[in-house]
Amino acid sequence: MEEKPLRTGGELEKVMDRYQNMVYGLALARTGSAADAEDVFQEVFLAYFRTGKTFREEEHRKAWLLRTAVNMSRRVTSATYRKKVVPLEAGENIPAAPFRAPEENRVWQAMQALPENYRLPIYLFYFEELSTDEIAKALSIRPGTARMRLSRGRDLLRELLKGEYFDE
Numbered sequence: 001m002e003e004k005p006l007r008t009g010g011e012l013e014k015v016m017d018r019y020q021n022m023v024y025g026l027a028l029a030r031t032g033s034a035a036d037a038e039d040v041f042q043e044v045f046l047a048y049f050r051t052g053k054t055f056r057e058e059e060h061r062k063a064w065l066l067r068t069a070v071n072m073s074r075r076v077t078s079a080t081y082r083k084k085v086v087p088l089e090a091g092e093n094i095p096a097a098p099f100r101a102p103e104e105n106r107v108w109q110a111m112q113a114l115p116e117n118y119r120l121p122i123y124l125f126y127f128e129e130l131s132t133d134e135i136a137k138a139l140s141i142r143p144g145t146a147r148m149r150l151s152r153g154r155d156l157l158r159e160l161l162k163g164e165y166f167d168e
Contacts, residue, residue: 012049019062022128023069029123030073032112040072047072066130066138070120110160118153121146 020041027040047068055061111122120139124130130138136146 012045015048015061015065016045019065022062023065025127026066026069026120026123027073029112029119029127030070030116031077036073036076040069040076043072044068063134063137066124066134067140070138107157107161110157113160114153114156118149118156121149122153122157125150 023044024037024041027037027044028034031037031040044065048065053064055064111119114122121132121135124135124138125132132146132150133143135141135150136143139146141149
């Protein structure tokens with residue numbers, strides 16, 4: 001049986017430089033925990049390194065990394081031990097905001113408070129600038145479902161930020 005060649009460290013470094021913010025941001029948005037997002041980040045790039053998979057186009061590599069990040073994040077959040085752990089304080093699971101401007105941090109925290117099925121499409125659309133078709137592919141949903149979730153997520157964000165950024 002012939003083994004696939006492992007990637008070189010230089011190739012992995014280039015891919016990580018290009019996609020590290022996307023993978024970490026998606027994991028953070030999905031898990032709600034900086035520690036879990038770091039674990040997902042490592043698992044995604046370790047899987048990429050080990051697979052030796054080649055991609056004809058850069059968009060295919062990006063889609064593979066997105067899908068793998070979603071799957072790894074799902075694995076982390078559905079782990080049995082997480083169901084037994086109770087946060088010490090309310091809001092403890094919302095990660096520290098990653099931005100310098102207070103306004104951006106407030107929007108990030110509001111987004112983190114959304115249910116996952118709205119949070120991920122919002123994150124992918126506004127932070128990663130993916131189209132609804134790309135979001136649908138990454139989340140294994142239909143494009144119409146992605147558009148609906150974006151619309152409902154925007155409505156929920158508007159409600160959460162009412163008075164701060166939106167008129168009441």
